[in-house]
Amino acid sequence: MLETEELKKVFKGKTAVEGASLYIDKGESVGLLGPNGAGKSTTISMISTLLKPTAGDVRLNGKSVIKNPAEMRKVLGVVPQEIALYAELSAYENLKFFGRIYGLSGKQLETAIQQALALVGLKERQKEIVKTYSGGMKRRINIAAAMMHEPEVIIMDEPTVGIDPQSRSHILEMVRKLNKEKGLTVLYTSHYMEEVERLCDRVYIMDHGKIIASGTKDELKSILSSEETVLIELDRPYPEFFKELQSLDTIKQASETEKGIKLILPKGSRVLGQVFQASERHQVQIINVNVQTPSLEDVFLHLTGRKLRD
Amino acid sequence: MFTFLKKDILILIRDRTELAILLGMPFILIAILGFALSGVLSGNTEVLSMEVAVVQEDDEQQGLVRFEEKLADSGMPAPARQGIMASAAESSPASLLQEVLNDEGLKELVVATEMDATSAKAALEEETVVAILTIPENFTFDALQKMIMDEGNGSSLQLMIAEHAATQSEVFHNIVEEFVWSLNFESAIAKAANGENVLPEAGQTQVGGVESVSSVNPINSFQYYTIGMAVMFALFVAATISGMAYVEKTQFVFQRILLSNHHPLVYLGGKAIAATLVTFLQFCILFFLSSLIFGAFDLSEGPFWLGILLITASLALCVGALTALLTAMTMRFGNDTITTVFSGGVVTIFAFLGGSFTPTAGLPAIVQQLGGWTPNGAALNAFLIWVQNLDMGMLFEPLGRIALLTVVLLSLSVMILPRKGEA
Secondary structure, three states: OEEEEEEEEEEOOEEEEEEEEEEEOOOOEEEEEOOOOOOHHHHHHHHOOOOOOOEEEEEEOOEEOOOOHHHHHHHEEEEOOOOOOOOOOEHHHHHHHHHHHOOOOHHHHHHHHHHHHHHHOOHHHOOOEHHHOOHHHHHHHHHHHHOOOOOOEEEEEOOOOOOOHHHHHHHHHHHHHHHHOOOOEEEEEOOOHHHHHHHOOEEEEEEOOEEEEEEEHHHHHHHHOOEEEEEEEEOOOOHHHHHHHHHOOOOOEEEEOOOEEEEEEEOOOOOHHHHHHHHHHOOOOEEEEEEEOOOHHHHHHHHHOOOOOO | OHHHHHHHHHHHHHOHHHHHHHHHHHHHHHHHHHHHOOOOOOOOOHHHOEEEEEEEOOOHHHHHHHHHHHHHHOOOOHHHHHHHHHHHHHOOHHHHHHHHHOOOOHHHOEEEEEEOHHHHHHHHHOOOOOEEEEEOOOHHHHHHHHHHHOOOOOOOOEEEEOOOOHHHHHHHHHHHHHHHHHHHHHHHHHHHOOOOOOOOOOOOOOOOHHHHHHHOOOOOHHHHHHHHHHHHHHHHHHHHHHHHHHHHHHOOHHHHHHHOOOOHHHHHHHHHHHHHHHHHHHHHHHHHHHHHHHOOOOOOOHHHHHHHHHHHHHHHHHHHHHHHHHHHHHHHHOOOHHHHHHHHHHHHHHHHHHOOOOOHHHOOHHHHHHHHOOHHHHHHHHHHHHHOOOOHHHHHHHHHHHHHHHHHHHHHHHHHOOOOOOO
16 A cells, blocks of 8 residues: 655755665554664655655555655645644644644534544543643544544554553554554554554564564564573662673673663573573672563664664 | 634634733833823924014014115116015015914914013013024014125024023024025025025925924824834734744644645745734724723724724735745744744844834934835834825835835745745
8 A cells, every 4th residue: 555665865964764665555554663863753754745755755556656745645644743733722623723724624524523532532621722631632632633534544653652551551542443443554653662562563673764674573573583581680780790691602682671681592592500600700689580582672672782762 | 724814813812922912012012102202202292382582673664665765776677676575575584484483383382472672581581481582673674685685794583592491492493593594595596596486475484394393293102102012013923923833843733734735835825814914903902902091093083094904904914924934934944043033133123223112213314214114114104194194195105115025025935935845
């Protein structure tokens, strides 16, 4: 349905995106992962026809939309990272405005407003001024505004940033329903790996303006299929102990976590003995050791050398 | 476009801070400046009104007889002599001076009382008069002899002014000086024209400032500052509405509008029309409240208000165009520095040049010229011409400037605005 081919964007001599090729089938939910500055927003802006690529193409159903963005805009809904609403207007007035600019009027407009409000669960508070809403409510109206013209494709750029767990859960469930029950095609970016794992069928991983990996969740995890993750919980940080683990050849990757250290090791490697010996040397108090199969987060760390929220 | 217009107006109405700036602030300034400077503007003649003493030592009739005899002695043909005498009798300098002093328009300013020299001196000492104008002996004969025959040394009026009322006595001095200059000037022209129309006709004597006072409706301080503040704060409408555009851009709302397949020009048009409408309403509210509370203008004069609305509409359109330019620049450069600089500095400079704080008549010519090319300055001039009931032909210049500025600003905004896909 939607595909990009070798997209490239250069700003003042600096390459923000290079050779980004991706595709999304109708009704699919695709995640776009990458740390800050990876080029996700630039890629989304080019797909949305808001930014002209320096090179490459964006195609909708096989037709280029670079020179004719109108076709893409008809079927596209964008939920930006920003709260793209008028804070001085009520939720109802905002939706009315965005509905009108999409050419809706009369009963059709009223129906669309009430449907969008029902979708985000804010029908009861539609007459309140947006600036009085909580962060989560604003995010929900932000999504409703993008849904007014019943788009076929929706691009969501980190739609759950900075909100409470309850609103976040509501939004995720809403996106899942839109995708699974109404067949809406979704391109979703997030800093939260669990959101992407929960919502998306396939994932693209971006770093330094390039797509460095793609596939289904299982395909991506299979990158680390010959490896396993060991989580070592400690009573406090031990920098010297961590340095020694990093220097061990059998450990592929060592990183510090909130509670201790995370190691990625070749499956079946008998390295735990060395770990315990080192802990004794450095008088480290180990609270717990947990061996896991790799997650998408581990794949991301393995590919980029960075955590998603770095 | 109506959707954009409605949205902008709704947002503005809900924003109390902006409303206070656009409506509350000018109204407060009108009140402060109107009361504080009520005596400075020419409309309030009470503080300048004065009594003067006129000491008449000249016998006009005797002077005319002597002048007739002088003409007869000169050997001038009888028909020419008769013509000159008829004109001299009707418009002798003494008569013209009396006419000026008794002019209806000038009566509000100057009350001239004829006294003998002793009484006049006493009145000056008692501060009941601010000046003594002495028309000396043989004034009529000496003046006519010099003006028409270019003989003798002419004559001069004697003016004694008081120190206790410097401003009033200075004004009276200027009136007399203007009269004398005018008389000498017209005599010189008459001589250059080989004696035709030797003397100025009665009732047509040009007396500069005095003439202007008598032919226009005076403006009081509340009228002046209602206009001055309204034209100044109209510029803030442009800053406010274009400032909204910056917020729309940074918060992705503008991009959302672009995604709805609207051309950026439609958005720009919405901003221009919203600013036009807001400016027009702002003027209506300020003029109405100022008339109601301060009595600035008579609310019952229909034709007067029609003219006010016409000038307001032309300025409102120009403010709409200015808003379009500021919006286009904000969109092009992606920051609100332009709007901030405009509202924080340019408006004040324009207000000064345009005469919102003080009339520019006393300022250097270059300031007046620059001010005449600002939207607020041109509109202020147009309003003053209309309020003072001057020649309506004079309106073409300021209104023409406003129209020209509107076209230029709109053209620039269309050129500067980023096109689709560049958001």
